[in-house]
Every structure is written in structure tokens, then in C-alpha cells.
Amino acid sequence: MSLLELKGVTKRFGGLVAVDHVDLVINEGERLGIVGTNGSGKTTLYNLISGVYTCDEGSILLEGLDITNMPAYKRAHLGLARSFQIPRPFGQITVRENVAIGALFGTLIGEIGEDEALEIGEYYLEKVGLYPKRNEIANALTPIEKKLMEVARALSMKPRLVLLDEAMAGMNPKDIDRIVEIINKIHEEEKISIVSMVEHIMRAVVNFAERVVVMNQGKKIADAPTQEALNDQKVIDVYLGRFALEEQNA
Amino acid sequence: MEFLRMFSGDLINGIILGAVYGLMTMGLSLIFGVLKVVNVGHGAFIMVGAFIAYWMFTLFGLPPLLSAILALIVGIALGFFFYYVVMKWLLEAPELSTLLATFAIGIFLAEVAKAVWGPDYRGYSWNVGSLNLGVTTIPMAKVYALLSSIVIAVALYLWFKKTRAGNALRGVVEDKEGARVCGINVEGYYALSFAIGIGLTVMSGVFITLFVPVGINPYMGEVYTIKAFVIAVLGGLASPWGAFFGGFIFGLVENGSYAILGLIPGVEPFSLTQCLAFAILLVLLLLKPEGLLGKK
Amino acid sequence: MNKGKYYPLFVAIGIFLVLFIFGKFAQGMWEPVALIMFYVAVGEAFNVFLGFTGYVNFGYVVFMGLGSYGMALVVSSSSMAGLGPWILIPGFLFAAIMAGILAAGVGAIALRLRGAYFAIATIGVNQGVKFFIEGAKIWGGSEGIIISKPLKVALGPHLANAVTTFWADFLVFMIAILAAVITIVFLHTRLGYGLIALREDEDAARVMGVNTTKYKNIAFLVSSILAALVGATAWCLKTTYVFPDDVFALSYTVDAIVIVMMGGTGTLLGPVVGGLIYGILKYWLGILLPGFQLLILAPFIIIIIILFPEGIVGVLKKRVRGKKLEKFIA
Numbered sequence: 001m002s003l004l005e006l007k008g009v010t011k012r013f014g015g016l017v018a019v020d021h022v023d024l025v026i027n028e029g030e031r032l033g034i035v036g037t038n039g040s041g042k043t044t045l046y047n048l049i050s051g052v053y054t055c056d057e058g059s060i061l062l063e064g065l066d067i068t069n070m071p072a073y074k075r076a077h078l079g080l081a082r083s084f085q086i087p088r089p090f091g092q093i094t095v096r097e098n099v100a101i102g103a104l105f106g107t108l109i110g111e112i113g114e115d116e117a118l119e120i121g122e123y124y125l126e127k128v129g130l131y132p133k134r135n136e137i138a139n140a141l142t143p144i145e146k147k148l149m150e151v152a153r154a155l156s157m158k159p160r161l162v163l164l165d166e167a168m169a170g171m172n173p174k175d176i177d178r179i180v181e182i183i184n185k186i187h188e189e190e191k192i193s194i195v196s197m198v199e200h201i202m203r204a205v206v207n208f209a210e211r212v213v214v215m216n217q218g219k220k221i222a223d224a225p226t227q228e229a230l231n232d233q234k235v236i237d238v239y240l241g242r243f244a245l246e247e248q249n250a
Numbered sequence: 251m252e253f254l255r256m257f258s259g260d261l262i263n264g265i266i267l268g269a270v271y272g273l274m275t276m277g278l279s280l281i282f283g284v285l286k287v288v289n290v291g292h293g294a295f296i297m298v299g300a301f302i303a304y305w306m307f308t309l310f311g312l313p314p315l316l317s318a319i320l321a322l323i324v325g326i327a328l329g330f331f332f333y334y335v336v337m338k339w340l341l342e343a344p345e346l347s348t349l350l351a352t353f354a355i356g357i358f359l360a361e362v363a364k365a366v367w368g369p370d371y372r373g374y375s376w377n378v379g380s381l382n383l384g385v386t387t388i389p390m391a392k393v394y395a396l397l398s399s400i401v402i403a404v405a406l407y408l409w410f411k412k413t414r415a416g417n418a419l420r421g422v423v424e425d426k427e428g429a430r431v432c433g434i435n436v437e438g439y440y441a442l443s444f445a446i447g448i449g450l451t452v453m454s455g456v457f458i459t460l461f462v463p464v465g466i467n468p469y470m471g472e473v474y475t476i477k478a479f480v481i482a483v484l485g486g487l488a489s490p491w492g493a494f495f496g497g498f499i500f501g502l503v504e505n506g507s508y509a510i511l512g513l514i515p516g517v518e519p520f521s522l523t524q525c526l527a528f529a530i531l532l533v534l535l536l537l538k539p540e541g542l543l544g545k546k
Numbered sequence: 547m548n549k550g551k552y553y554p555l556f557v558a559i560g561i562f563l564v565l566f567i568f569g570k571f572a573q574g575m576w577e578p579v580a581l582i583m584f585y586v587a588v589g590e591a592f593n594v595f596l597g598f599t600g601y602v603n604f605g606y607v608v609f610m611g612l613g614s615y616g617m618a619l620v621v622s623s624s625s626m627a628g629l630g631p632w633i634l635i636p637g638f639l640f641a642a643i644m645a646g647i648l649a650a651g652v653g654a655i656a657l658r659l660r661g662a663y664f665a666i667a668t669i670g671v672n673q674g675v676k677f678f679i680e681g682a683k684i685w686g687g688s689e690g691i692i693i694s695k696p697l698k699v700a701l702g703p704h705l706a707n708a709v710t711t712f713w714a715d716f717l718v719f720m721i722a723i724l725a726a727v728i729t730i731v732f733l734h735t736r737l738g739y740g741l742i743a744l745r746e747d748e749d750a751a752r753v754m755g756v757n758t759t760k761y762k763n764i765a766f767l768v769s770s771i772l773a774a775l776v777g778a779t780a781w782c783l784k785t786t787y788v789f790p791d792d793v794f795a796l797s798y799t800v801d802a803i804v805i806v807m808m809g810g811t812g813t814l815l816g817p818v819v820g821g822l823i824y825g826i827l828k829y830w831l832g833i834l835l836p837g838f839q840l841l842i843l844a845p846f847i848i849i850i851i852i853l854f855p856e857g858i859v860g861v862l863k864k865r866v867r868g869k870k871l872e873k874f875i876a
Binding site: 050051052071076077082088089090092093097100105113114117 | 755867868
Binding site for chain 2: 596600602604655656658659661662663665666667669670671673674677678680681682683687688796797800803804807811837838840841843844845847848851852855
């Protein structure tokens with residue numbers, strides 16, 4: 001059953017077409033990986049789904065409901081949650097309060113009070129391993145901890161779909177494994193759809209995603225189960241080819 | 251016919267005053283453009299310039315055109331002083347801090363001026379003949395103010411566009427980090443822009459005195475701060491050249507609307523002119539925050 | 547845990563009570579205490595917007611000014627004179643309505659701007675309103691409104707005198723308590739969490755489900771109405787006159803910013819402590835070095851901004867984190 005459906009979604013900035021007629025279906029409870037280099041349009045795609053930008057063309061449906069022109073905050077109430085490429089914690093307040101904000105304004109908006117929200121937040125801090133840091137000011141966290149806090153904050157919203165931005169240059173493999181492990185565990189327990197976005201096809205995707213979508217220059221060039229996508233000639237040409245080249249040059 | 255004659259006289263005066271307004275605002279825009287700091291104490295520096303002109307004239311008989319040079323030097327010195335003592339520490343601070351700090355600097359200057367000269371209104375008159383234009387007669391002093399303002403604006407423009415320092419400064423405005431990578435001493439240019447901005451502002455205070463016969467007072471700055479804000483927004487806030495042309499527009503609107511609003515019976519046209527200025531400010535901020543001359 | 551949230555409110559009210567008793571029973575201390583409470587209330591009202599949103603409303607004083615006009619217009623209208631002391635109720639109501647209407651209008655327009663642009667726009671609103679009153683010669687134009695006579699007619703000379711010497715200040719205490727209650731409610735409800743989120747990162751807050759436009763308009767409205775109530779009593783009722791030059795003076799906005807910053811933005815006790823220190827300092831300097839208060843305060847302000855940007859309560863809050871005292875400080 002499809003949870004989110006994008007039909008011919010297009011976004012232009014000036015003359016540049018950042019996202020070019022993308023069709024995409026995200027199924028209930030699915031683990032989807034989106035792969036694409038810098039500038040391939042994946043961040044713009046996230047911004048269109050979460051409502052930071054509005055589409056120039058096309059439409060977005062959440063369980064059949066047209067949310068194309070719905071403001072970002074209302075989409076959050078319906079169950080869309082995300083993290084950011086560069087973490088954006090609410091810096092001057094504690095980690096615990098950060099996560100509680102997620103719970104207060106997510107799908108449970110209006111149904112829970114402060115104390116319950118703090119409890120929900122602490123539950124997810126425990127899950128990502130940040131519980132001992134709950135009373136720290138968010139700005140004092142390390143970059144990787146901020147990343148994990150954003151995951152906890154997104155989960156506290158009790159979302160239907162979480163969009164994670166893992167495109168993090170310079171993150172070491174151990175940290176990546178740790179995050180993937182946490183996310184897989186959460187997926188098992190929560191049964192929500194998780195979309196994760198990375199720059200390169202690496203073991204993060206292989207270990208996580210059931211299906212992979214490959215973006216290049218604003219277009220979707222592949223959309224298939226993970227192994228199949230990795231063997232797609234187009235993907236190898238356009239994407240892995242370039243990656244290999246970059247590797248050589250580096 | 252009488253009204254038209256008066257009206258065109260007002261407009262000519264508006265253009266002349268507008269040039270000085272433009273000069274008065276260039277410093278504010280320069281500082282905002284480079285440091286992203288809104289100098290809420292802007293008017294106090296104009297007041298300093300006004301007192302320099304007043305003092306030099308009454309004590310030594312020095313004509314304002316010469317004290318303008320002195321004012322520029324004093325202003326640059328004040329700019330460096332306040333940059334290194336105050337602004338330098340607040341570059342990363344939230345907006346609130348710099349707004350309050352510059353306001354406090356303004357209060358401090360006004361209070362020092364009050365301690366030195368007292369709270370009374372003062373003035374002087376520099377009589378160097380006048381120019382008859384048919385519809386109106388203009389004191390030569392104001393003509394000199396107009397010409398000086400234009401010369402200074404052009405000089406600044408050439409410095410900005412033609413010299414190495416000016417180029418580097420433009421680099422800093424466009425991309426701070428990029429400029430740093432290119433080996434430009436970004437902090438040094440912050441200090442320099444703040445100093446030049448304050449220098450221009452203090453100097454403009456000298457020319458302002460030629461338009462207000464007895465308006466020199468420690469607290470005279472506030473009204474100019476606010477006028478400068480309107481003008482800066484007209485010109486796009488971050489552009490000194492935009493500000494200079496914004497000054498002309500503001501001078502025209504101020505003087506022109508004064509004549510027109512004066513036709514309404516039972517009102518105080520001077521205050522309504524001011525009110526109109528703020529109405530323009532709000533509409534502009536809303537519709538075209540990048541300024542009348544700015545491009546998106 | 548649940549009741550503990552409101553302990554800081556009791557600390558604030560305790561401070562007010564001590565001040566009240568001190569002012570009432572120590573010889574000649576009522577006026578200085580009233581001055582301090584005025585600053586506390588001004589700071590609290592300002593903090594409801596600045597502290598929770600991070601937006602600098604430089605034109606804050608316009609709402610205090612309109613509030614005092616609102617009260618003056620009601621008191622001086624002959625049709626209301628029959629109400630006796632009850633006239634103060636429509637007075638405050640009218641003050642709140644006038645400020646509320648302006649705040650709703652300004653909020654809808656100017657709150658779309660951010661940072662310096664918002665600050666400049668609000669300065670413009672203040673000056674625009676002032677010059678409009680003077681220019682169009684409404685409400686007495688630049689001459690203002692004097693209500694000493696109508697106040698005596700409405701309340702009788704004895705009560706009118708008591709209002710200016712005691713009740714006007716007493717009402718400032720009440721407004722300070724009201725503002726403190728509102729602040730603590732903000733701190734512990736969804737509204738407050740949403741506002742703090744938007745203060746820290748407005749775009750991220752929107753994506754996280756905060757209706758930022760609605761929230762900042764609410765904070766702006768509440769802060770403006772509180773300011774109007776302060777203006778209505780501390781200016782109009784206490785001094786019995788309203789002059790545009792006085793009630794639209796930007797320096798009051800700066801007082802408010804200093805108080806909030808010195809005490810700690812976004813905290814309950816910050817404006818209380820800030821107002822206390824600022825009031826004492828101003829009063830004391832006024833006696834010690836009359837005419838030089840501002841000359842000394844200006845460098846003092848700069849030092850605070852550079853060295854203690856978090857304010858006294860901000861620093862204190864950090865110090866007591868995890869300790870027993872924690873629940874008393876907010």
C-alpha cells in the first residue's frame with residue numbers, strides 16, 4: 001500500500017531544473033535509499049516533500065490526500081518527519097527539550113502535554129543512546145550526537161514517514177554502521193517508512209535499503225530493489241563511473 | 251501659480267538636502283553591508299559632526315568646508331576606537347547585542363556632548379551669499395554642501411571600484427569566507443569599513459548644520475537616525491550608492507509632500523511629512539525589501 | 547515534578563511581596579519601589595516577545611504609549627464620568643484593545659520580516675504613530691491629553707489623589723504578577739515550546755510542525771497588550787498626563803532590552819532581577835550623580851552585552867543544573 005506518492009514533481013531555480021518530473025512511490029513500512037551526488041536534486045526533493053519548497057509542477061499525495069500546497073507544519077502533523085544534512089538542533093535548550101518539541105508538534109499535536117512529551121522524548125533518546133546527555137545544551141553535542149538527536153527528535157513526532165539525510169561527508173565508517181544499526185532496529189520496532197539519503201552507494205545503503213532510487217541531475221534514473229539497482233547499467237555508467245573517477249583522482 | 255512657484259522651490263531644496271541625506275546614509279549602509287550591523291546610534295555621530303562644525307566656526311572662524319575634513323578625521327578615529335573597543339567582540343553575537351551596543355554608543359556620545367556643551371540648542375550662520383534661481387533663492391552655503399556631497403560620494407565610489415583595497419572590500423561583502431581563503435584580512439576590512447562609515451557620518455553632520463540654523467543639540471541625532479533608516483531601506487540597506495540616491499528621493503518626497511500636506515487645513519504638515527516617511531518605509535520593507543534600486 | 551515547575555513563579559511573587567512591604571512601610575521608599583516595579587513590568591512584558599521569539603521589537607514603546615492614550619481617552623470622555631472608580635475598567639480595556647489592534651496589524655505585516663529589517667520596521671511604526679498623532683492633531687496633537695481634572699471629577703479629589711500616589715503603582719504590581727504567570731505558562735506549554743523552537747531555528751521549527759506565523763503573532767499580541775496595560779497605569783494614571791514626546795520615546799524600548807538582557811532572555815526571573823538591578827541603579831545614580839545617569843549606564847550596558855550576554859539568570863540556570871536549587875530558577 002503506497003504511503004506517499006509523487007507525480008511529475010518539478011522544481012526550478014531560475015534557469016536550473018533542480019528536480020525534473022520525478023515520479024516516486026514510497027510504501028508503508030518500507031526502507032528506501034535515495035542515492036545521488038551533490039546537486040543531483042535529492043535535497044531539493046526532501047525539501048519538496050517536507051514542504052520547505054512548493055512544487056512548480058506535479059503533485060504530492062499522502063495516502064491519497066493531496067498535500068502539494070500544504071504548509072510544512074501541517075505536513076508534520078500528518079506524519080512527515082525529517083532530519084537535516086547539516087544538523088539543526090534548537091541550540092540553546094537542552095537535548096531533552098529538543099526531542100520533546102518533536103513529540104509536541106508531531107502527529108500527537110494537541111493530544112499530549114509537556115510531561116508526556118518529555119517522556120516520549122526520553123524514550124527515543126534512550127533508543128539512540130543519548131539518554132545520558134539529555135540535560136546538556138544541544139549546542140554542546142558532538143556533530144554525530146547532533147545527528148542522532150535529530151533522529152530521536154524526528155521519531156518523537158510519531159511519524160508515518162521519516163526522511164533521514166545521511167549525506168554527511170567525512171563521517172567515519174564506524175559511525176555510519178552505528179547509525180544504520182540504530183535505524184534498522186527502530187524500523188523493526190516502529191514499523192514506519194524510512195527514507196535515507198546518501199551521496200554514494202556504500203554499505204550504508206546495502207545494509208539498510210530494500211529498494212534504491214538513484215538521482216542524477218534532477219532526474220530519477222533508477223528505481224529498483226537494491227541489488228538490481230546496483231547492477232543497472234545506467235547507474236553504473238552515470239553514477240558509479242563518476243564515483244570511480246573521483247576515487248582515482250583522490 | 252503661487253503654489254507651483256513654492257512647490258518647485260521646495261523640490262529644488264529637496265534635491266539639495268537630499269544630497270546631504272544621501273551622504274549621511276552612506277556610512278550606515280556601508281557598515282550594514284560589510285558587518286551586517288545596524289548602527290542604531292548613527293545619529294549621534296551626525297551630532298558629533300554638527301558640534302565640530304559649530305565649535306570650529308565659533309571659536310576659530312573655520313568655514314564648514316574645512317571643518318568637514320577635520321570631522322572626517324575625527325570620525326575615522328572614533329570609528330576605529332569603537333570598532334576595537336566594542337564591535338569587534340560582537341561580530342558573532344545575535345542581532346540584539348549589536349542593536350543595543352550601538353544604541354548605547356549613541357547614548358554615550360550624546361551624554362558626553364551634553365556634559366561638554368550643555369543641553370541647549372545652538373547654531374551659527376555661515377553667510378557666503380546666495381544664488382537666485384527665479385523660483386527660489388538658495389544660500390551658497392547649501393550649494394557648497396550639495397557639491398561637496400556629490401564629490402565625496404564620487405570619490406568613495408572610485409575608491410571602491412578602482413583601488414585594490416576597494417576590490418578586496420567588495421570581496422568581503424560578497425563572500426566573507428571566500429575572501430578569507432584568498433588571503434584577505436577580513437577583520438582588518440571590518441575595522442576599516444566601520445571607521446570609514448563613521449567618518450562619512452560625522453562629516454555629513456557638518457553639512458547638516460547648514461540646513462538647520464539653530465538645531466545643534468546633543469539629542470539632535472535621533473531624528474536623523476530614523477531618516478537614515480528610511481533612506482537606507484530605499485537604497486537597499488546594504489548599498490552605499492543606493493543610499494546616496496535614496497537620499498535624493500527622500501529629500502524630494504520630504505520637501506514635496508511638505509508643500510502638499512500644508513494645503514490640508516488644521517494639520518501640522520511637518521509631522522505629517524515624517525509620518526509619510528515611515529509609511530513609505532513600511533510599504534517598501536514589505537514589497538521591496540531589497541530597495542527601490544536593488545535587484546532580487 | 548509537576549508542582550515543581552511553578553516554583554520560580556513563587557520566587558518572583560516572593561520578591562514582589564518583599565518589595566511591596568518594604569515600599570509601604572519604609573519611610574520614603576514607595577517611589578523608588580514603584581520605579582523598580584515599573585522596570586520589572588516593562589521587562590517582563592518585553593520578554594514575552596523577545597525572550598520567546600528572538601525578534602527585537604524596537605518599537606515596543608508604541609504599545610505602552612497607545613495604552614496610556616487609551617486610558618486617557620476613556621477617563622477624559624465626559625460620558626464615562628458617572629462610572630466612578632469603575633471607569634478604570636473600560637480604561638484598561640480600551641488601552642488593551644487599541645494596542646491589540648495595532649499589534650495585530652503590525653504583526654500581520656512586519657512579522658514577515660526578519661532580523662534587522664523587523665527592528666527597523668518597528669522603529670518606523672513607533673515614529674509613524676507619534677508623528678501621525680502630532681501631524682493630524684488628533685488626541686490633542688503635540689499638546690497631549692491632561693487628565694488630572696476629569697480624573698478628579700470621576701473619582702473625587704480624595705480617591706484621585708490616592709490613585710496617583712498609590713493605586714497606579716499597585717496596579718503595576720498586579721500587571722507584573724500577571725506577566726509572570728503568563729511567562730511560566732508559556733514556558734510549560736506547547737505554545738512556549740513552539741516559540742522557543744522558532745527562536746532557535748524558524749525554518750526547522752516549521753518543518754517540525756510549528757505554525758510559526760501564528761505563534762509569533764500570539765507572542766507579539768500578548769507582549770503588546772501587557773505593555774499597553776503598563777503604560778495605562780504607570781504613565782497615564784500615575785502622572786495624569788500623556789504627551790506624545792514622552793510616551794513614544796525610544797529610550798524606553800532600550801530600557802526594556804537592557805533589563806531583559808541583563809537578567810537573561812527567555813527566563814521568568816530574568817526580567818525581575820534585571821528590572822530590580824536596573825531600577826536601583828538608575829535611582830541611585832540619579833541621587834548620587836544627577837544628570838549623569840545615562841553617561842554611566844551606557845558603558846555599563848556595553849560591558850554587560852560583551853561579557854554577560856546570557857544575563858544573570860541565564861548564568862545562574864547553568865550553574866544550578868542538576869542541583870537542588872534547579873527547580874526554583876527558570
